[in-house]
Amino acid sequence: MAHPAHRAVILTLCALVVGALASLAAIGLTDAVLWLNDRLLIAPRARVQYEASRVVMALATVLVPAAGGLIVALILRYLSRARRPLGPPDVIEAVQFERAMPPLRDGLASTLAAMVSLGFGASVGQYGPMVYLGAMLGGTVRRLGLAVPNLPAIAVACGVAAAISTAFNAPIAGLVFAHEVVLRHYSTQAFAPTTVAAATGYVFANVIFERPALFLLQFDGVRHGHEFVLFAILGLLCAVLAILFMRLILRIAAHAAASPIPALLRPMVAGLAVGLTALWLPDVLGIGKEALRFATIEGAFGAGELAILVLAKLVLTALCIGFGFVGGVFSPALLIGILFGALFWTALDASALLATSGVAVYAICGMMALTSPVIGAPLTTILIVFELTRNYDITIAAMVAVVFSNLISHRFFGRSLFDVQMARRGADLSAGRERARLQAMPVTDCLTRGMVLAGTGEAIGAVRARLAASDWNEAYIRDDAGRFAGVLRAADAAADWDSALHKPALTFDDTTTVLEAMQALRGFVGDAIPVIERDSGRLIGVVSEAAVIEAYLDMSQTLRREENAVL
Amino acid sequence: MRCFELALLICLLSAGAGGAQEPLTVVSWGGAYERAQRAAVFAPFTRATGIPVRVARYDGDPATLTRRASAEGWDVIDMLEPAAIGACEAGLLRRLDHDAILDDPRAARADFAPARLRPCSLPQNVFATVMAYDDRAFPGVKPTEIADFFDVARFPGKRAIRKSPDDILEWALLAEGVPPAQVYDLLSTDRGLRLALRRLDALRGHIVWWEGAGEAADMLQDGRAVMASGYNGRFFAARQEGAQLSIVWDGRLIGYDVWAIPASTGQPRAAERFLRFAARPEVMARLAERIPYGPARHSALERVGLMPGKGIPMRDHLPNAPQHGPRFLISDSPWHSHTRDLRQRRFDDWLKAGRDGKGG
16 A cells, blocks of 8 residues: 555545546537537527528427437447446446446447437436546546555546536535535545545636536525425425436336337437427427526416426436436436426416515425435535525525425435436445445355365265364265255264255355345354355355355445545 | 738739729718717728728618618628628628738737627627616616616616617516526527517507617607617717716627628729728727727727827726626627527517507
8 A cells, every 4th residue: 555645646636637637528528519509400599590491490300309319329339338328327336336437438439429419409418428427537547556545436536526516617516416426425535536626627617618607596585484384395396206207217218128119219219209399399409408597587487388398308308318318317307397396486476375585496496306316416406506506595495495305205216316226237225335235245255265075976984084174064065067965964974975965054146145145144053155056056165154244344344444534 | 921912012002092083982870980980990091092981871771781882882881790790691792801801810810809700791899788877867776787777667767779679688688687698598599589578568668769879879868768778889979978878887788890891892902901901900999099889809909098189098988898897798690690580570579569559
């Protein structure tokens, strides 16, 4: 292990370099998408200038997203080995289970596909791909093999922090997002570099490229005390909508895999659906930053329009993601939430039962209360409000809505869409990092050596003699084909194999995890448990209770060290 | 190479001096602006080249451009940038070879930025559409921001507005709290246009329309209106002549005024010489000392000094002076040019709805 000063230098440099690169990459991705939106007549500002040529407009509206779908499918099929979009769940998985990030080539292909998806107007978000891009850049640090503990995870977190910091112009939110969603613990060793990376991202976004704050808003404060109850109710309703949104995404993705539409054409079908909807509801195209702003202006939408748009955006986003477009759920969630918040206010205002402070605060509360359960990051969303609007009153209001929304959604759905997606892939973090790691570790990793191993071909007496000379009370016996036959106990006096062999009290196989082993070992008495290959019945080895407990202690210690590391 | 250029220049100059009799027809906007141009640009051009300048006037209406340009023998037109873009795309203007017109074209391009050297136009000055009010009408609480323009409850009285959808729609959205960076994105949607016109509804019955650039200040002065939208240079000139009005810089809309050469010109060479002369930093600065329209080149901005005869430091009155506050909007000329029909249609519908008594 390197000297502390040496480690400090490496960590700082790594934070600066990864932060700068992730920030530039995020800016590049944003600009590329804007450029494509402009050229492909997705952005309203470009569309309005061709308003006179109706046929061209209609064709572009329907065909551009569909063409984008086809390109995305081709990119994933021919450029990516993983053949699927990569996103925040892959990042979380790599960090939580100390694995390498997916190959660079797959990451680049996924990013390219995300750029096309967003550029061609699919109803998906840009922040997921940005987070992945930042993490991918951070992931390359692992290859350098620098002798600093926990460095790979920290470098990935640095990339994520810088990406969010740049994307939202919100360094504090970037820092907290990296901890809340990716690292899932707070240690000084990780905190310092992620802060540096987030600040670097901010410097690039704000000082060098002078990006404006995304969502400056005029708001004079919450005027009535009873409104905080309304924010809480809005939070609860948003939780229900968020659960619906996430379930729909998972459901459509599951159905898409079983559908008769070939994978290569699926994104195109989703693109066509977006284009056809956009013919009479142009707000569904792309990220929809215009609609985001309109939602904060009183009277910009009627209640009916809001309801239809919430529904359309919800279904189309789930369709686009489920059918294979590459992109995130973050910005669609922001849009659905802000429209729903505006709808809530419109209903409230129409009822004329209670006085309110205007639509803006409800829109923002809805936006954050819907987003927070989807990404599983209440603290980040609260901070994003603060940094985007630079308005303290709105932040307090959003905080109330976010907390209630998160509470309900976590109880009835899960921590976030990412976590549920990961759990379905076998990486369940819902009961903590320690348990997840034990669950991810196969029991074959802690096999015990030196046990007495024999075949039924040997003379039983010779085996007994070997057993007596060892510390073991049992010998593990294979048949002629190498399959596990049973155990021979030292205390047993039977003279032939048939009557001497016993079935062990417990066996594991190659899919048994350390967590399962620990649960099974309660009340177990004996030397060790044979581990048998599930398909062939071959004996892989044995594992002792002590070895399983040792693995558990090692894991706990690694995590404790990581969580308390200073440098 | 330098020698060659010098020789060419001498040739051109002597040719100019020789053919001095044929006057160049330059089209301007009249009033205080034209007086400043005569003093700062036209007269010095004639002195330098011997080519006399005849001034014509034009109100910017694109429908009459072709007919008048050829009938009246126009050679150079002072235009708003969006109009020049539209006319260029319609083939009514000559394409300009900026590399031939400007010395050191690469450096010049940077000097003009963020103004752009477009195919048919050469930026000349920066003007702002601002709001002004009659000091006598609001002795107590004074309007300070663009939203006040739309607030007839707090600031009662008539509003003088240009009868065109050009600037008022942007203001309407700024008054809704939309940040300047997003105004054009939102105005590009049907919803945005509806919102802007809804904001304008608040002023129904309180509007007096103006069409000539100088009228806004006149209307404030003679009491026909208490608040007006208009060009900052015109309001400045009216103040110089004793009008009691104040300018509110919040939400100012910054636009570019350009030189262009109509396709029908009979003297393209002389017209280009005029552009070459007018684009000199010292000429631009001289204009800005007479009427507070900012020069389009950075190098000219540094030369702007005191107003001749009055001693007023003119840099403080230019649209891009820093003390005017952070909220301004740079007019998107291509967008303006390409959405003209749509905006005009919506504006006309709005006017018509008022006459029919609907939504009034």
